[in-house]
Amino acid sequence: MKLLKNKYLILRRFVQISILLLFFGGNYWGWQILIGNFSTALLFDSVPLSDPYAVLQILASGFIVGVDLLIGGLIVFVVYGLLAGRMFCAWVCPMNIVADFAIWLNQRLKITTNLKLNRKTRYGVLVLGLVLSPILGFAAFEAISPVAMLHRSIIFGVGASWQVILAIFFFDIAVTKYGWCGHLCPLGAFYSTIGRFSIIKVNHNADNCTNCMKCFKVCHEVQVLDIIGKHNGFINSGECTNCARCIEVCEDDALTFSIRNLFVNNTKKQG
Amino acid sequence: MTSRREAIVKLFKTVTLAGSGGLLWANAAKGAISAPFALRPPGALHTDDFIKACIKCGQCVSVCPYDTLKLGTPGDDKAIGTPFFIPREIPCYMCTDYPCTEICPSGALDLKEITETPEKPNINNAQMGLAVIHKETCIAFWGIQCDACYRACPLMGTAITLKMEKSEVTGKHASLKPIVNSDICTGCGMCEHACIVDKAAIFILPRDKATGEVSNHYIKGWDKSDEERIKNQFGSEGEENTKSTLDYLNEDKEFSD
Numbered sequence: 329m330k331l332l333k334n335k336y337l338i339l340r341r342f343v344q345i346s347i348l349l350l351f352f353g354g355n356y357w358g359w360q361i362l363i364g365n366f367s368t369a370l371l372f373d374s375v376p377l378s379d380p381y382a383v384l385q386i387l388a389s390g391f392i393v394g395v396d397l398l399i400g401g402l403i404v405f406v407v408y409g410l411l412a413g414r415m416f417c418a419w420v421c422p423m424n425i426v427a428d429f430a431i432w433l434n435q436r437l438k439i440t441t442n443l444k445l446n447r448k449t450r451y452g453v454l455v456l457g458l459v460l461s462p463i464l465g466f467a468a469f470e471a472i473s474p475v476a477m478l479h480r481s482i483i484f485g486v487g488a489s490w491q492v493i494l495a496i497f498f499f500d501i502a503v504t505k506y507g508w509c510g511h512l513c514p515l516g517a518f519y520s521t522i523g524r525f526s527i528i529k530v531n532h533n534a535d536n537c538t539n540c541m542k543c544f545k546v547c548h549e550v551q552v553l554d555i556i557g558k559h560n561g562f563i564n565s566g567e568c569t570n571c572a573r574c575i576e577v578c579e580d581d582a583l584t585f586s587i588r589n590l591f592v593n594n595t596k597k598q599g
Numbered sequence: 600m601t602s603r604r605e606a607i608v609k610l611f612k613t614v615t616l617a618g619s620g621g622l623l624w625a626n627a628a629k630g631a632i633s634a635p636f637a638l639r640p641p642g643a644l645h646t647d648d649f650i651k652a653c654i655k656c657g658q659c660v661s662v663c664p665y666d667t668l669k670l671g672t673p674g675d676d677k678a679i680g681t682p683f684f685i686p687r688e689i690p691c692y693m694c695t696d697y698p699c700t701e702i703c704p705s706g707a708l709d710l711k712e713i714t715e716t717p718e719k720p721n722i723n724n725a726q727m728g729l730a731v732i733h734k735e736t737c738i739a740f741w742g743i744q745c746d747a748c749y750r751a752c753p754l755m756g757t758a759i760t761l762k763m764e765k766s767e768v769t770g771k772h773a774s775l776k777p778i779v780n781s782d783i784c785t786g787c788g789m790c791e792h793a794c795i796v797d798k799a800a801i802f803i804l805p806r807d808k809a810t811g812e813v814s815n816h817y818i819k820g821w822d823k824s825d826e827e828r829i830k831n832q833f834g835s836e837g838e839e840n841t842k843s844t845l846d847y848l849n850e851d852k853e854f855s856d
Contacts, residue, residue: 355661367680368656368704376704382654386705391651396704456621464628466651471628471679476655480670480680484657487672 336572343419351483366420366479367470368400376400381457381518385467388458405522413523417509417516418571422482423475426493427509430500431548443504447551447567450510450517457514469514506548516569524566530575531586534560543574543583562588634678638786638803640668641691641725642700642708646807652707655680659699659708665692668699681707684727686788686803693722693753693787723754728786728803729810730759730779737800742766742774748801749777751793758783759790777801781810 351369353359363370368378378400386393408416418424434441453469460468470476474496477489496508509516532555539557544550552565553574575583601609632650640659643649659682660668667689671677682699684691697720700708713724730748734740752759759777766772777790779801788803819825 355657363661363702364656364658364704368654368658370658370702370704378654378704386652386654389651391648391706393652393654394704394706397654397706400704452617453620456617456624460621460625460628464625465647466628466632467654468624468628470655471631472624476680477673480655480657481672484660484670485672487670488674489672492673 333576336576340419340571341425344422344425347420348422348479348482351479355483365476365483367476368397375403377404379515380405380522381454381515382467382470385457385461385470388461389464389466389468390462408519409522409526411526412528413526413570414516414519414566414568415523415528415570416519417513418569421475421509421515422478423493423496423509423513426478426497427500427506427548430497431506434501434505439501441501441503441505441507443507445504445507445511447511447549450512450514451521453512454514454517454521473515474508475513475515510548520566522566523568524564526566527588528570529562529564529586529588530568530570530572531562531584531588532556532560533582533584534558536580536582538580538582540580542577542579546573546577548573556582562586631673632678632681634671634676634681634683636805636808637671637677637681637683638686638728638788638805640682640684640699640708641693641697641722641727641785642703642710642712642720643727644707644709644712646805649707650678650681652705653678653681654705654707656704657682658702658704662698662702664694664698665689667691684788686791687799688792690788690792691725691727691785692789693725693785695722697722697725723785725785725787726806728788729781729806730784730786730788730790730801731804731809732777732779733800733802736796736798737777738796739774740776742772744775745795746775746777747793747795748790751789753787753789754783754785758785 347362350359350362351365354361354363360373361371363373364377366379367382368376371377376396376399378397380401383393383397383401386397408414412419433439457469464471474492478493481487481489481493500507500509504511534555534557537557543556544553547553548571549565549567549569552563552568554565555561555563570585572585575585634650639649640663644652655670657670657680660670667684668682669677669684671679671681671683673679677683697710697713700710700713700720703709710720712726713722714720715724732740737745739745746761749755749759749761757780759779761775762778764774764776766774786803786806791799791802794801815828818828
């Protein structure tokens with residue numbers, strides 16, 4: 329069954345689109361489930377949720393933010409830091425749909441991209457955003473964030489933001505594969521950093537692995553797959569988005585979602 | 600082993616890379632937040648602090664019952680992602696429960712800004728902008744009867760008053776000219792929305808664009824509270840100084856030396 333085979337992809341799109349729809353409904357039809365956008369939201373008219381990187385930038389720029397933002401930022405920080413890891417990128421962020429579409433086209437048309445960017449660049453961008461905020465006197469990345477432009481344009485109306493999104497789409501197709509999400513986006517870098525120790529991780533069973541390399545072909549962050557075919561364990565890198573493409577493509581039952589116990593895992597790795 | 604030379608080159612490379620990125624970024628960001636003529640929702644902090652504080656979540660836009668508020672997009676000069684309104688399209692209807700100010704989680708819209716102690720927050724204290732009249736296109740100034748802005752004003756009779764002036768041309772006609780009182784006007788823009796001419800003759804500007812500033816050595820002698828400033832500024836010290844000046848003039852110090 330093709331449908332069942334892509335169950336995680338379908339689930340991811342469902343989650344991504346549902347969240348956007350809830351925000352959209354909150355804006356246009358007055359739904360009380362999610363009001364705001366991915367920068368800051370109000371869940372069920374009571375729970376604040378905030379993008380912790382945005383909150384950090386505002387604090388760095390020298391403004392004491394409201395309590396709602398601090399609490400909201402902390403909630404999101406804890407959910408991704410302890411539970412979900414970098415799942416924001418693959419399961420929530422709408423830019424992921426743009427990037428995936430670009431890669432799909434890229435592969436369909438067999439376009440070779442020529443610019444190799446260092447995947448560590450995003451951490452530089454992450455730090456630069458926090459350094460520039462106090463210099464400029466406002467949240468530096470939030471002012472130009474294409475991610476924020478995208479979700480705002482979906483939730484509140486398009487404006488000229490589509491041009492920026494289209495530029496990123498073209499960049500991903502022709503210049504660097506997965507260029508924005510995998511190399512430049514500081515939000516991805518932020519969740520990679522805090523997601524290092526989360527408990528939901530992909531687990532690899534090397535005994536079942538036949539080294540078919542299919543997971544390497546579908547993974548957008550291949551550097552995280554260093555243990556494949558070598559030894560059992562979790563895909564520990566925070567850069568893994570838990571997108572589950574590798575799980576879907578694996579025909580040997582060598583990859584599954586699993587809950588990691590940090591302490592047990594550490595001893596296992598040495599053994 | 601990296602030699603000292605390699606380490607220095609590497610450092611130089613990192614610094615230049617960050618520099619090029621940072622400078623491009625800084626310029627793009629400054630352009631992105633430029634919004635010299637944006638009108639903000641009630642309770643907004645002053646320009647710089649507002650830009651600093653606003654996290655661009657759009658909750659104020661979502662709760663606005665009249666769809667007045669919109670979020671800035673690239674190229675519209677309203678600061679990307681921040682809320683603004685265009686009164687000629689949809690003015691602020693000054694909800695008495697100020698939902699936009701109340702929901703703001705970041706503090707960019709602050710109830711304190713519309714609160715005059717010891718009162719409760721009151722939407723009439725909002726200072727979103729200031730109505731300005733272009734006399735040459737206002738038909739009421741021509742002498743034709745029109746009180747559209749006066750009637751539309753939610754603070755009718757205080758924020759906008761009508762001034763009757765007798766026509767010197769005919770001697771028997773009069774004109775009723777709208778006058779904006781800037782202490783009271785909230786900048787909601789209902790007047791601009793209501794103005795009947797093609798391009799509104801009364802329109803809202805951000806307060807800092809529509810107001811002057813007087814240096815504090817001018818004092819309104821006819822205004823008791825303003826005259827207090829003299830006492831506050833110089834106090835009893837002022838009298839002493841006067842005395843010493845007189846003493847100085849009357850002393851024959853220079854001659855006696």
